[in-house]
Amino acid sequence: MGAVDVDRPLVGGLAVGRPQLVGCHLERAQLVRADLDGTVLERAELVRGRLDRGAVAVTGRRRRLHPRLAVGMLTVAMGVASAAVAFLLAGQGFFAFALNPGWLAGLAVLFFVTEGLTVHVRVRRGAHGINVSEIPMVGGLLAFDPVTVIVVRALAGGAGILVLRRQRGQKLAFNVALLAVQASVGGLVFHTIAPRALGTTVHGLDPRDWLATYAAMISADVVAAVLLTAVIAVHDDPGEWRRLPAALRSTWVVVVTTTVAMISFLAVVEARWALALVGIVIVVLFLAYRAYVALGDGNAEVEQLYAFTRALDGARGIDELVEVVLDQARDVLRAGTAELVVAHGTELRHTRLDGLSGRVTATLGRDDDWLRPALLGSPVLRPEEAGGEAMAVPVAFGGTRGVLVVTDSLADAGGFSEAKLRLFEALANHAGAALGRADLVDRLRREATEKEHLALHDTLSGLPNxxxxxxxxxxxxxxxxxxxxxxxxxxxxxxxxxxxxxxxxxxxxxxxxxxxxxxxxxxxxxxxxxxxxxxxxxxxxxxxxxxxxxxxxxxxxxxxxxxxxxxxxxxxxxxxxxxxxxxxxxxxxxxxxxxxxxxxxxxxxxxxxxxxxxxxxxxTNSPERLALIADLRRAVERRELEVAYQPKVDPRTGQVVGAEALARWRHPERGPIPPDVFIPLAEHSGLVWPLTLHVLELALRRRADWARAGHDLHVAVNLSPNSLLDAALPELVARLLAETGNPAHALTLEITESTILADPAGSRATLDRLHALGVQLSIDDFGTGYSSLGRLRELPIHEVKIDKSFVQRMAVDHRDRAVVRSAVQLGHALDMRVVAEGVEDADTYAYLADEGCDVVQGYLLSRPLPPEEFSSWMNARSRNVTHTYG
CATH class of the missing domain: 3.30.70.270 (Reverse transcriptase/Diguanylate cyclase domain)
Structure with a gap:
C-alpha cells in the first residue's frame, strides 16, 4: 500500500479527511491473495500508492517493497531453489533418463486431477488445504526418481490449477513454484533418509521407508505453510505471522493422507486390482469429509454472526466502529476487501479496509453504477465476469444511506453466493443498528462539546469568555x-x-x-x-x-x-x-x-x-465599602433610615416658611454615617431611588402633621440624578400627595443643574408633568453648574438655591458677594424665589436680607433636627414671630 495518511473516515454527514499521498498516486493494481493450502492465490483489487520510480512504496516512516514485487521476488526465489535442489539430486544420480511413458502419464494425470479436489479447513482468514495430491506425491517418491517427481508435479499440478481452478498470472506462477518447492523438499528429505537406487523394484516398505515418507510429506507441508504465511503477510495482513502456529497444528492431516497414500501404494504393488477398492474408499472418505467440513463451516458462520454482533457492542465512536464492521465483514464473508460506501451529495465516499494497508478513506474516481440498486435498498450479487466478484447490501444509520461492499472472495470459500448474500444482509442489519447508535452518541458528544465551547467562549470573537x-x-x-x-x-x-x-x-x-x-x-x-x-x-x-x-x-x-x-x-x-x-x-x-x-x-x-x-x-471598592453597601441595602429595605429637617426662614421677617428633608443613617455598629459617605454609595449601587422615595414619603407625612398642628410649611426633598429619567416619578409623587393629604404646592423638589443637563429632553418632559401637578421645582447648587440663562428661562422652575460655597464667604470675599447679588437679581428677574443655603453668621444673614433674598437656611438658624426636636424648635420660634408666607 502507498503512503496514505488517513485522517478520519466519512460517516453520514461528518467531514472526512482525504488521503495525503507522499510521492505517490492512486492507481488500480491487481495483487495476490494467498491461502494456506499452497494452491490458491486470489485476486484483490486494491487502491495503492506507487512511487513514480522504482517499486518501493512509502508507508509511514518505513520503506517496504511493493507487495506485487515482493510476491514476484518470492516466486522467483522458490523457482530457483527448486531448480537448485533438482540439479543437486540429479548430480547425485537421482534421475532416470528412461521412464515408462505409461506410468509417467498416469502420475501426471493424478497430479492434474488431484489439484482440483481440495477441502479447506478454515483458519481465521486462511485455510489449510486437504486434498488427495499427497497420494500421487507419495507414490512418486516411492516409485520414481525425485527429479521426475519435481518436474511432473510442477507441470501437471500447474496445469490442473490452470484448467480446473482457473488461476492466471502471478498467482498461478506462485502456486506452480510452491508445488515445485514442496516436491523438492519432499524428494530431498526422502532420499536423504532412505536413498534408493534407480531401477530398484519395490515389493514392500520397511520402517525406514515409512519414516522417510512421513518426514518428507510433513517437511513439505511445513515449508508450504511458512511460505504461504509469508505471502499473506506481504500483500494482505502483516499480522499473519501470529497465526502460523495455528496453521502448523493442522499438520496431523498430512499424516493421515500420507498413511492412506502408503497403503494405496502397497495395495497397487501387491494386487493392482485392489487400487479400485482403495480408490472407492478414498473418494467416499473425501466426500464425507468435505460434507463434514461444509457443515462445520455453516456452524462457524452462525458462531461468527454472534461474534459479529458481540464485536459491535460497547461504547465506541462511529469511526472506530466502522473499522470493526469492515474487519468483521471481511472475516465472516471470507473477502479480500470490505468497504462502507456512503452517499454524500452527488458523490460516493468509500471507507475501504484491506489487511495490508489498514483503513484508507478516499473518493475513488471509478464507475459505481453497479452500486445504485444497493443505494436504493436492493442487495446486489456481482459475478466475476461482470467486473470482479463482489456483494453489496444497503445499510442505513442515523439518517444516512450507505452500502456495505465486500469484494474478492477467497477461492477456498467457494465464491459469493445467494446464501452468503443473505448472511451479508443480516450482518448489515446489525451493523446499521450499531452504527446508528454510535452516530447518535457521536452527535450528542459533538453537541455537548459545542455547548461546552459556547459556555466558555465569546460567540462574536471566538475568544475565551x-x-x-x-x-x-x-x-x-x-x-x-x-x-x-x-x-x-x-x-x-x-x-x-x-x-x-x-x-x-x-x-x-x-x-x-x-x-x-x-x-x-x-x-x-x-x-x-x-x-x-x-x-x-x-x-x-x-x-x-x-x-x-x-x-x-x-x-x-x-x-x-x-x-x-x-x-x-x-x-x-x-x-x-x-x-x-x-x-x-x-x-x-x-x-x-x-x-x-x-x-x-x-x-x-x-x-x-x-x-x-x-x-x-x-x-474605592474595598471590602469595607462593599460591606457598607450591603448594610445600606438592608437598611433601605427595612426602612431604617431616618429624616432630619433643617428650617428655612424668611430673612426679612424671621418667619419659618419651610424645611429641607435630609436623610440620616445610624449604623447599628458604626454609629452615624455621614451623608457624603452613604449617598454616593446609594448612587453607585442603585439604592438612591428607593432611598429618595423613602425620604419623600416620610417628609410628606411629617409635613401633614405640621399642617394639622397649625404650621403651613413647605417641605423640600432632593431628587437623585436619575430621578427625572423615570417616567413614573410624577405618578408616584401624585399618589404620595394624595395619600398624605398635602397640596402639591407644599412640596418642593430640588434638582441639581447636572441632573437636567444629562438629558434635557427627558428632564423637560418630567418637569412639565410635575409642574402640571402644582409641585414646586428648585435648582439646587445654583452657580456651580453650566446652566444658561436661556435654559433657565425655558424650564418650569420656581426657585433657585444659591450654593453654600458662595454664601459662606460673602462676608470676606467681594467676588462671592457679587455672585450672590447677581443670582438674587437674576432669580427675581425670572420670577423665581431665591434661597441661600449655608448661612452661618449674622453678617451674612443681614446682607442677604438687604439684597432681597427670599429664604435662607444654615447653622446660624439651626442644624438639621430630628422630627420631634424640629417641632419643638418651630413652636418656640413661632411664639416670637408671626408671618404668613405665600
Whole structure:
C-alpha cells in the first residue's frame, strides 16, 4: 500500500479527511491473495500508492517493497531453489533418463486431477488445504526418481490449477513454484533418509521407508505453510505471522493422507486390482469429509454472526466502529476487501479496509453504477465476469444511506453466493443498528462539546469568555506558585467605542472587536491568552517574572498593537485602548482579585495616559465599602433610615416658611454615617431611588402633621440624578400627595443643574408633568453648574438655591458677594424665589436680607433636627414671630 495518511473516515454527514499521498498516486493494481493450502492465490483489487520510480512504496516512516514485487521476488526465489535442489539430486544420480511413458502419464494425470479436489479447513482468514495430491506425491517418491517427481508435479499440478481452478498470472506462477518447492523438499528429505537406487523394484516398505515418507510429506507441508504465511503477510495482513502456529497444528492431516497414500501404494504393488477398492474408499472418505467440513463451516458462520454482533457492542465512536464492521465483514464473508460506501451529495465516499494497508478513506474516481440498486435498498450479487466478484447490501444509520461492499472472495470459500448474500444482509442489519447508535452518541458528544465551547467562549470573537478566563488564570496562578514566577493580568477597554457603534452601526463595531481580538491573539503568539470579558472589554493573561515593570512593558506593547490603524472596508479606524495592569503576587493571588484590580486600574487609566498599574489608593471598592453597601441595602429595605429637617426662614421677617428633608443613617455598629459617605454609595449601587422615595414619603407625612398642628410649611426633598429619567416619578409623587393629604404646592423638589443637563429632553418632559401637578421645582447648587440663562428661562422652575460655597464667604470675599447679588437679581428677574443655603453668621444673614433674598437656611438658624426636636424648635420660634408666607 502507498503512503496514505488517513485522517478520519466519512460517516453520514461528518467531514472526512482525504488521503495525503507522499510521492505517490492512486492507481488500480491487481495483487495476490494467498491461502494456506499452497494452491490458491486470489485476486484483490486494491487502491495503492506507487512511487513514480522504482517499486518501493512509502508507508509511514518505513520503506517496504511493493507487495506485487515482493510476491514476484518470492516466486522467483522458490523457482530457483527448486531448480537448485533438482540439479543437486540429479548430480547425485537421482534421475532416470528412461521412464515408462505409461506410468509417467498416469502420475501426471493424478497430479492434474488431484489439484482440483481440495477441502479447506478454515483458519481465521486462511485455510489449510486437504486434498488427495499427497497420494500421487507419495507414490512418486516411492516409485520414481525425485527429479521426475519435481518436474511432473510442477507441470501437471500447474496445469490442473490452470484448467480446473482457473488461476492466471502471478498467482498461478506462485502456486506452480510452491508445488515445485514442496516436491523438492519432499524428494530431498526422502532420499536423504532412505536413498534408493534407480531401477530398484519395490515389493514392500520397511520402517525406514515409512519414516522417510512421513518426514518428507510433513517437511513439505511445513515449508508450504511458512511460505504461504509469508505471502499473506506481504500483500494482505502483516499480522499473519501470529497465526502460523495455528496453521502448523493442522499438520496431523498430512499424516493421515500420507498413511492412506502408503497403503494405496502397497495395495497397487501387491494386487493392482485392489487400487479400485482403495480408490472407492478414498473418494467416499473425501466426500464425507468435505460434507463434514461444509457443515462445520455453516456452524462457524452462525458462531461468527454472534461474534459479529458481540464485536459491535460497547461504547465506541462511529469511526472506530466502522473499522470493526469492515474487519468483521471481511472475516465472516471470507473477502479480500470490505468497504462502507456512503452517499454524500452527488458523490460516493468509500471507507475501504484491506489487511495490508489498514483503513484508507478516499473518493475513488471509478464507475459505481453497479452500486445504485444497493443505494436504493436492493442487495446486489456481482459475478466475476461482470467486473470482479463482489456483494453489496444497503445499510442505513442515523439518517444516512450507505452500502456495505465486500469484494474478492477467497477461492477456498467457494465464491459469493445467494446464501452468503443473505448472511451479508443480516450482518448489515446489525451493523446499521450499531452504527446508528454510535452516530447518535457521536452527535450528542459533538453537541455537548459545542455547548461546552459556547459556555466558555465569546460567540462574536471566538475568544475565551470571562468564566473561562478565570479558569485559565487560576491554572496559571497555580503553576506560577509552584515555579516561583509571576502572572500579569491586563484589562483593556476601547475608548469611545459607543460613538463608533452609534455613528457607523453595530456591524462595524462587531468587526472592530473581532479585529482587536485577532490582533491581540496574533501579537501574543502563544505567550499568553486573550479573552473578551464583554462589550468592548478584553483581558490578557501573561506569565511574567513577577515584577510590575515586566507587566507594564507588555501592556505598553499591547496598547500599541491595538492603536494601529484598522482597515474595515473603505474605513480606516483608529482605536484607543485604556489598559489596566495587575501583577501577581504583588496585587493578588487569585483570579477574581487580580481581574478586579486590573479593572480598577483600567478605569483609572481613562483619566490618565491610557495605561495604569493597580494601586490600592485607586480602589474605592474595598471590602469595607462593599460591606457598607450591603448594610445600606438592608437598611433601605427595612426602612431604617431616618429624616432630619433643617428650617428655612424668611430673612426679612424671621418667619419659618419651610424645611429641607435630609436623610440620616445610624449604623447599628458604626454609629452615624455621614451623608457624603452613604449617598454616593446609594448612587453607585442603585439604592438612591428607593432611598429618595423613602425620604419623600416620610417628609410628606411629617409635613401633614405640621399642617394639622397649625404650621403651613413647605417641605423640600432632593431628587437623585436619575430621578427625572423615570417616567413614573410624577405618578408616584401624585399618589404620595394624595395619600398624605398635602397640596402639591407644599412640596418642593430640588434638582441639581447636572441632573437636567444629562438629558434635557427627558428632564423637560418630567418637569412639565410635575409642574402640571402644582409641585414646586428648585435648582439646587445654583452657580456651580453650566446652566444658561436661556435654559433657565425655558424650564418650569420656581426657585433657585444659591450654593453654600458662595454664601459662606460673602462676608470676606467681594467676588462671592457679587455672585450672590447677581443670582438674587437674576432669580427675581425670572420670577423665581431665591434661597441661600449655608448661612452661618449674622453678617451674612443681614446682607442677604438687604439684597432681597427670599429664604435662607444654615447653622446660624439651626442644624438639621430630628422630627420631634424640629417641632419643638418651630413652636418656640413661632411664639416670637408671626408671618404668613405665600
Amino acid at each position: 470571562r468564566r473561562y478566563f478565570h479558569e485559565l488564570l487560576d491554572a496559571e496562578l497555580a503553576t506560577a506558585r509552584e515555579q516561583g514566577t509571576g502572572v500579569a493580568v491586563l484589562v483593556l477597554d476601547l475608548d469611545r467605542f459607543k460613538e463608533i457603534n452609534d455613528a457607523l452601526g453595530h456591524e462595524t463595531g462587531d468587526a472592530l472587536l473581532r479585529e482587536v481580538g485577532e490582533r491581540l491573539r496574533g501579537h501574543l503568539d502563544g505567550r499568553g491568552r486573550v479573552a473578551r470579558l464583554g462589550g468592548d472589554e478584553f483581558a490578557v493573561l501573561l506569565a511574567t517574572d513577577g515584577t510590575a515593570e515586566a507587566a507594564l512593558a507588555v501592556a505598553a506593547q499591547v496598547a500599541e498593537v491595538v492603536e494601529r490603524p484598522i482597515l474595515l472596508g473603505p474605513l480606516t479606524l483608529a482605536a484607543r485602548a485604556s489598559v489596566g495592569v495587575a501583577s501577581a503576587p504583588l496585587h493578588g493571588d487569585d483570579s477574581q482579585t487580580l481581574t478586579r484590580h486590573a479593572d480598577v486600574a483600567m478605569y483609572a487609566a481613562k483619566d490618565s495616559n491610557g495605561l495604569r498599574l493597580y494601586d490600592s489608593e485607586l480602589d
